[in-house]
Amino acid sequence: MSGSIKMYRTTQIVKHDLPVKLPKCMYTLKNIHSRDTKGMVAESTDHVSTLNKNSSIFDQVKQFLKNNQHISGMADLVAKQEDILKQLGDLKKQIQSIKLDLKISPTNAVKPQNSFSTASTQRLTGDLPDLVVNANPTHPPFSLEILQKLLQDSINFNVTCYLHSSVSKLTDNAQKLEQSLLSHKEKSGIPKINIRLIWKNVSVDTEFIVSHSPIQGEVNLLRYLTRAIPCQLSYDSYFDCIEIDSILDICYLIVRAKTKTERAGHLVTLNKYLGKSQWLGGRKTLGVADVAAYSSLKQAASSNEINSNLTKWYQRCETVA
Amino acid sequence: MVEDKPAENTSSKSALKKEAKKAEKAAKKAEHKQTTSGSQEIVKEEVDVSIGKYGNLPVIKSENKNINRKFITVNELNKKLSNQIVWVRARLHTSRSRGKQCFIVLRQKEFTIQALLSVSDAVSKAMVKFSSSIPKESILDVEARVSEVPNSIASCSQQDVELVVTQLWVVSQSAPQLPLQIEDASRPEKAEEEGLNVRVNQDTRLDNRILDLRTPTNQAIYRLEAGVCRLFRDALTKKGFVEIHTPKIISAASEGGANVFTVSYFKGSAYLAQSPQLYKQMAIAADFEKVFTVGAVFRAEDSNTHRHLTEFTGLDLEMAFHYHYHEVMLTIGNLFTEIFKGLSDQLQNEISIINQQYPAEPFTFLDPPLVLEFNEGRKMLAEIGVEVGEEEDLSTPTEKLLGRLVKAKFDTDFYILDKFPLAVRPFYTMPDPNNPKASNSYDMFMRGEEILSGAQRIHDPVFLTERAKHHEIDVSKIAAYIDAFKYGCPPHAGGGIGLERVVMLYLGLDNIRKTSMFPRDPKRLTP
Numbered sequence: 013m014s015g016s017i018k019m020y021r022t023t024q025i026v027k028h029d030l031p032v033k034l035p036k037c038m039y040t041l042k043n044i045h046s047r048d049t050k051g052m053v054a055e056s057t058d059h060v061s062t063l064n065k066n067s068s069i070f071d072q073v074k075q076f077l078k079n080n081q082h083i084s085g086m087a088d089l090v091a092k093q094e095d096i097l098k099q100l101g102d103l104k105k106q107i108q109s110i111k112l113d114l115k116i117s118p119t120n121a122v123k124p125q126n127s128f129s130t131a132s133t134q135r136l137t138g139d140l141p142d143l144v145v146n147a148n149p150t151h152p153p154f155s156l157e158i159l160q161k162l163l164q165d166s167i168n169f170n171v172t173c174y175l176h177s178s179v180s181k182l183t184d185n186a187q188k189l190e191q192s193l194l195s196h197k198e199k200s201g202i203p204k205i206n207i208r209l210i211w212k213n214v215s216v217d218t219e220f221i222v223s224h225s226p227i228q229g230e231v232n233l234l235r236y237l238t239r240a241i242p243c244q245l246s247y248d249s250y251f252d253c254i255e256i257d258s259i260l261d262i263c264y265l266i267v268r269a270k271t272k273t274e275r276a277g278h279l280v281t282l283n284k285y286l287g288k289s290q291w292l293g294g295r296k297t298l299g300v301a302d303v304a305a306y307s308s309l310k311q312a313a314s315s316n317e318i319n320s321n322l323t324k325w326y327q328r329c330e331t332v333a
Numbered sequence: 334m335v336e337d338k339p340a341e342n343t344s345s346k347s348a349l350k351k352e353a354k355k356a357e358k359a360a361k362k363a364e365h366k367q368t369t370s371g372s373q374e375i376v377k378e379e380v381d382v383s384i385g386k387y388g389n390l391p392v393i394k395s396e397n398k399n400i401n402r403k404f405i406t407v408n409e410l411n412k413k414l415s416n417q418i419v420w421v422r423a424r425l426h427t428s429r430s431r432g433k434q435c436f437i438v439l440r441q442k443e444f445t446i447q448a449l450l451s452v453s454d455a456v457s458k459a460m461v462k463f464s465s466s467i468p469k470e471s472i473l474d475v476e477a478r479v480s481e482v483p484n485s486i487a488s489c490s491q492q493d494v495e496l497v498v499t500q501l502w503v504v505s506q507s508a509p510q511l512p513l514q515i516e517d518a519s520r521p522e523k524a525e526e527e528g529l530n531v532r533v534n535q536d537t538r539l540d541n542r543i544l545d546l547r548t549p550t551n552q553a554i555y556r557l558e559a560g561v562c563r564l565f566r567d568a569l570t571k572k573g574f575v576e577i578h579t580p581k582i583i584s585a586a587s588e589g590g591a592n593v594f595t596v597s598y599f600k601g602s603a604y605l606a607q608s609p610q611l612y613k614q615m616a617i618a619a620d621f622e623k624v625f626t627v628g629a630v631f632r633a634e635d636s637n638t639h640r641h642l643t644e645f646t647g648l649d650l651e652m653a654f655h656y657h658y659h660e661v662m663l664t665i666g667n668l669f670t671e672i673f674k675g676l677s678d679q680l681q682n683e684i685s686i687i688n689q690q691y692p693a694e695p696f697t698f699l700d701p702p703l704v705l706e707f708n709e710g711r712k713m714l715a716e717i718g719v720e721v722g723e724e725e726d727l728s729t730p731t732e733k734l735l736g737r738l739v740k741a742k743f744d745t746d747f748y749i750l751d752k753f754p755l756a757v758r759p760f761y762t763m764p765d766p767n768n769p770k771a772s773n774s775y776d777m778f779m780r781g782e783e784i785l786s787g788a789q790r791i792h793d794p795v796f797l798t799e800r801a802k803h804h805e806i807d808v809s810k811i812a813a814y815i816d817a818f819k820y821g822c823p824p825h826a827g828g829g830i831g832l833e834r835v836v837m838l839y840l841g842l843d844n845i846r847k848t849s850m851f852p853r854d855p856k857r858l859t860p
Contacts, residue, residue, distance in 0.1 A: 142709075144742055174700060174703065174743075174745075175699065175700040175701075176697065176699055177674075177697045177698045208743070210743065210744070212744065221742050223716065223742075224741055224742070
């Protein structure tokens with residue numbers, strides 16, 4: 013939990029653990045908040061609740077059992093419990109013997125989470141529904157282009173493009189992207205995902221539909237794809253997945269930013285994440301965060317808005333695309 | 334002026350008398366005016382100053398060729414013409430007299446304008462009275478001065494000007510009683526809480542179709558229908574199609590035998606064509622390559638639904654292709670895109686008029702059109718728990734449901750469903766080479782309702798005979814059809830579109846009778 017969820021500290025406003033000095037000019041009143049020693053508030057601490065260690069539940073149960081040892085039926089209950097424990101022990105032994113027969117080692121059982129074997133890819137994409145991606149031609153989802161190229165050896169992105177009746181003409185950028193996506197050559201023998209890209213008069217956020225209701229934001233499309241397709245971009249199991257997620261959120265905000273100053277603020281944050289390293293988040297290879305950031309910068313920011321550090325990184329991204 | 338009697342034999346007796354009297358009076362007055370000099374007019378107060386400026390015109394029998402009177406259409410009347418004297422021929426939409434004034438609304442097609450008569454030096458009391466007594470829907474010739482109004486007139490289409498009438502002639506008078514009021518017939522369909530809620534039901538409309546068609550909405554609907562037809566013709570002609578005309582009286586039923594009309598044909602009997610299918614295909618076999626036809630199609634189906642007619646206009650096309658029937662399917666799909674684009678570009682005004690009365694969501698579509706395979710459609714339906722068998726046709730409710738699913742996912746009201754099961758298609762449909770249960774056939778849908786059904790046809794006589802036998806069809810009865818392919822025929826595919834349905838669904842209307850000018854259904858043969 014290093015990374016972005018670092019919370020800030022606040023100064024304590026109310027100090028309630030100070031002893032209160034009661035005035036003695038008048039008569040004294042009994043503290044109504046304290047109920048003898050069994051109450052939640054001890055008299056000495058005055059209004060402050062501290063856990064009474066003596067009355068923890070464990071101790072209470074112990075006390076209770078001690079007091080009620082002579083109750084009839086208790087012995088039966090104890091015997092029954094013993095039986096159950098014994099049966100559970102037997103079950104455990106049986107399962108272990110089965111495990112030995114099947115030669116499953118405990119390390120193997122955990123591993124599949126991290127393995128990106130083509131077999132699991134095949135199985136997963138078989139279940140992948142066709143994706144409908146609605147995009148505004150003024151904000152084309154460039155990340156699709158990178159994904160298509162980056163993952164060309166493991167999965168085919170089969171993209172078909174449509175022009176919705178709410179849009180009369182495509183922008184140059186959208187047209188370029190469409191041509192690039194359509195010109196992609198499929199490789200045989202690897203799984204395929206069908207994406208229908210619809211140029212539509214939606215908001216600046218690209219939205220995608222898996223079943224019924226649309227999910228907004230290009231970064232969410234990336235999150236979905238990297239989870240659905242196990243590949244080098246999947247980041248779920250990384251120790252810094254939270255940091256990656258917050259970079260993705262910044263990319264989302266860059267696209268949505270309405271003013272230059274608003275955008276500049278997000279770009280500064282992005283630059284911090286890049287730091288002196290090759291790729292975002294201090295990584296040595298291109299990751300999903302780079303894909304998202306590249307696309308959002310290409311959509312929203314003009315070249316004079318980004319500093320030299322980011323520009324270098326941006327050019328690195330372009331060589332991949 | 335007494336001559337106009339024969340034209341009015343439709344009006345009631347009393348009205349007839351009244352008219353005759355009025356005409357006589359007018360004639361007398363006219364005579365009177367001609368004989369008396371101007372000085373006498375000033376003495377007699379009762380003398381009508383407007384004589385010769387209003388009345389009933391005799392029936393125009395084209396006696397006079399040389400009247401050089403330029404008429405302005407109502408939609409041209411605007412501020413630019415203010416203070417000019419214009420002639421307008423329009424219908425009397427409504428009239429309302431108030432003491433010495435009479436407000437009338439003139440209507441020409443969907444355009445309306447307010448006209449005003451008030452007693453003055455030039456306009457007599459009698460003229461105002463006369464104008465308020467003209468029955469609604471009469472056709473008038475009006476000479477008037479265009480005048481700007483301070484507050485725009487909300488109830489008329491021409492809001493910034495009105496006409497100050499100087500002459501008013503009745504060209505053709507309407508019967509005083511109307512079976513339906515144009516205003517009622519053009520009231521918006523959405524439920525309004527306040528105000529009059531009178532509406533005219535469909536049957537009354539159809540019984541008095543001529544009046545009903547005068548509403549702005551109907552004017553717009555049929556102009557849009559003409560637009561669809563024109564765009565269909567233009568788009569296909571541009572693609573190198575040839576328009577052909579096919580016979581409507583045929584010797585054998587073309588699609589199955591159950592739902593044909595039989596007509597007596599001299600000593601024998603004949604049928605009315607259910608579709609130009611056979612003739613389109615023969616034109617292909619005769620090397621026309623790409624053909625289309627626009628014409629009446631007859632179906633003797635006794636179904637009283639919102640979307641069936643016994644006679645409708647079919648837009649049919651057939652096209653030879655090189656290797657794959659998708660060449661044709663996509664041509665048809667693009668044709669639709671072109672029609673939809675043309676409609677929204679050229680007829681936006683009509684669409685908005687119709688939407689005022691019949692509100693509907695604007696029609697959406699994708700370019701290129703969305704093509705789904707039948708199995709994909711089945712999968713989408715299965716996801717929400719509706720199972721359709723692999724060799725089962727879609728029922729009307731499932732069709733609509735699928736339309737809604739497609740609309741939700743792709744936001745398009747138009748899509749193509751490809752690869753229908755072979756079992757639900759006619760015998761001449763080409764089976765799918767890769768899947769014995771499927772066929773090379775497609776349906777196209779608008780707002781979840783089928784508008785076109787088409788397929789690759791079998792162009793090989795041997796294979797066709799085999800398929801016919803498989804369907805247990807008597808081959809001797811369709812020998813003429815099979816023979817058409819005997820002398821070589823290019824592979825071809827096509828489809829037929831119902832014009833009325835396309836218009837209905839494009840506009841989101843609820844009944845096909847709204848888009849057929851004089852609809853024919855099992856219960857209606859007139860008007």
